Amino acid sequence: MTIRVVVADDQELVRSGFSMILDAQPDIEVVAEAGDGAAAVAAVREHGGEVALLDVRMPGTDGITACREIVSGTDCRVVMLTTFDSDEYVYEALHAGASGFLLKDVRRDDLVHAVRVVSAGESLLAPSVARRLVEAYTRTSAPPGSGPDPRLAALTVRERETLLLLARGLSNAEIARELVVSDHTVKTHVGNVLAKMGLRDRVQAVICAYETGLVRAGAAEPAPGRW
Template sequence: MTSGTIRVLIADDQMMVRQGFTVLLNAEPGIEVVGQAVDGADAVVQTARLAPDVVLMDIRMPGTSGIEATRLLTEPADSTVKVLVLTTFDLDEYVYDALRAGASGFLLKDASAEELAHAVRVVASGDALLAPHITKRLIAEFSRVTAAPRVPLKDRVGDLTERETEVLALIANGLSNAEIAARLVVAEQTVKTHVSRILVKLGLRDRTQAAVYAYDTGLVRPAGR
């Protein structure tokens, strides 16, 4: 970020959405919309040219989808851009795939100006934009269609300590750091340290990917499964 200003690129095939979000975000202090993209391929090109901090990425676009564009943007090891996916429904069938592709969270297109600005700031700070109850509901719903992992659990989380594995499971169950601290009777800073170590050991970007990982590996099972 330049001088504390968050640079944003808006990728959506609907011009009214792009223009509306541009007006809303440019009215917010510390946020600047530096460009717009009409589809996923254009988002990749514009990101390389404009170097935004955050890309607001529509999932459903013609040509290169938002999911594929998200993967292309976040996959490189030196990538620093954060992707916030846009969707019309909070249980869009593609949202889970977008999170697995590297998105840091999702936002409904009918979000208020305050919610939009908050989302951009949260994602830009390196955190994940998924409220605890949404994390649990969304990931549990879409992990229902994920094939059961064949690798034994101990081999998939073997590098984690017993406490780190416990923290990972609680993240996937939708608990915030403060709630995890209360559950484990430890300081919140201790939980933050555990979360950081989990991300490093598993090679994950943020707690959203950690939650996805926990479901994908079978550490946590969706209710009723």
């Protein structure tokens, strides 16, 4: 199966370079290039790409806005291209539904690997890295609420435990050891958490754990009154 990719960057050399690398792979086809976010959204809708590489900063419709539109309106998964100079941009892109991040000076092999990983439904950014970014952002800009988040009501006690462990950046095998259950059971719990909370992947689960107050910034334990 060929992975259809849309590459969007306002720098033509970057855009063309990425496209040439990806097109050279037998299982990847760049179906469109775009110089801004609006064109990227249109290209995904027209060509039905599985993966979109979006520059965070583009004229007109920026990459984060384009990411939000693509994720909400298509099945295409998004990888953001960034210089990683602002945690806020990374957090906003994660919140918009991005499945991963690449630095613009990414190595050729890592670029190809990223497209394949995200196309397969996985997240490119390790949950533990996402956790540190979310902590840094929420510590200064997201004061705790006064009561339990209603989104948590849909989860069973075991599913809340699973979400908490996801927020700590644990793998399925590590969660299984913590909960003393099988890997298969953990996969079921993770799937239930993602489905009930309307989340796309584990990175989104990390963000959700902080946004709902299940985990406080700077802590690996549930906030008082939220469990």
